Amino acid sequence: MAVGVENPGINLILGPVLLGIIINTFIFGIIVQQAVVYYTGGRHKGDSTVIKCLVAWALLLDVIHSAAIIWVIWEYTITHFGDLAFLATTPWPYPMTPIFSACASVPIQVFLGWRVKALSKSWYYFAFLSTLSVVSGILAFVSAIKAFQVSNIADFAALIPIVDTWLSLSVACDVFLTLFLFIFLRQGRTGFKRTDNIITRLISKSIETASLNTLISVLDLITFTLLQNTNFHFVFALVAGRLYTNTLLATLNSRERMRDEMSSHSGVSTVPTGLAVHISVDREHAQPGMEMNAYPGRGGKLQMPGQMQMQRERDLDTKADYINMGTAA
Structure with missing residues (x-):
């Protein structure tokens, strides 16, 4: 490297990219482990074709993007070692980053929106x-197209309005997904301690899975807007797509454990509806010969306790399945 080069300038360009690639590679390793568990x-056997295709699509995007950004660091440190002019350029994986991010986030967000619709x-x-x-997603593609027309990172300032709008809408979508899931799950609270505890855990899980994605997008927006002539925003931009995939796989893999917990905690219970009288009896505490009478259910039909319990378990299982697909967003 030439003598007299301003090292702080190089650090602000190359350092964040290297850090982002290291973090991305670490998260990608977690994704691979999650994928191995899933398959x-x-x-995956009980999942619909839509879910299986969504998982495969997200994994394919992660592999391609992770390989592309590793190629970038190779170009910086090996092929163009000591080439200061190349450090200021924008290799093709840079402008492609919004496309990779949108291709991962949009299908998952739309899918989760369908889950909200079901709830x-x-x-x-x-x-x-x-x-x-x-x-x-459309704005992300527009950002990428405009970024391909920029040959130097110093000119990224012209992209601030479109990039900020894209990231703001993506953050808003994640926040509303979490909010709606929170609202509709709380409406499912029954007043029974065990059931409510499970629903509380589901609500907490939805907030936890959404908070990291939202935080990364906000930090990406702030650093891209305020720290021009640097690559600090790539620390967050490079990993955004991986976080959506990791959240998707982690929540898919957690469903079995959640269902087992619900099954062990479930009893004969019902959600308060109308004027019906509701009783909760745990199976493990039921006495032999205990008499259980039918009671008026929805629509005026008589429901036996066994029917009540199966219906309640189906309701809880449905809620767990929908929320365990988490926000991703």
Whole structure:
């Protein structure tokens, strides 16, 4: 490297990229482990074709993008070692980053929006969330197209309005996904301690899975806007897509454990509805010969306790399945 080069300038360009690639590689390793559990543990067998295709698509994107950004560091440190002019250029994986991020986030956000629709029984929430996600994805593609027209990182300032709008809409979609799941799960609280504890855990899980994705997007937006002539935003931009995939696989793999816990805690319980009287009896505490009478269920039909319990377990299992697909967003 030439003598007299301003090292702080090189550090601000090359350092964040190297750090982002290291973090991305670490998260990619976690994703590979999650994928092995998902496929070898048989967790994919009961999933629909849509979910299987979504997982395969997210994994394919992660492999391609991770390989591309490793190539960037090779170009910087090996092929163009000592070439200061090359450090200021934008290799093709840079402008492709918004596309990789959007291709991962939009399908997952739309899918999670469908889960919200299933919980709320309303198309309006799905339409609202899908619109936010798709528009943010379109803006990500526009950002990438404009970035391909920029040959130097010093000219990235011209992209601030479009990039900030894209990231803001993506953050808004993640936040609303979490909010809607929180609202509709709380509406499912029954007043029974065990059931409510499970629902509380599901709510906490939805917030936890969404918070990291949201935080990374916000930090990406802030660093891209305020720290021009540096590559600090790549620390967050390079890993955004990986976080969506990791959240998706982690929540898919956690469903079996959650269902087992619900099964062990479930008893004969019902959600308060109308004027019906509701009883909760744990199976493990039921006495031999205990008489259980039928009671009026929904629509005026008589429900036996066994039917009540199976219906309640199906309701809880449905909620767990929907929330365990988490926000991703």
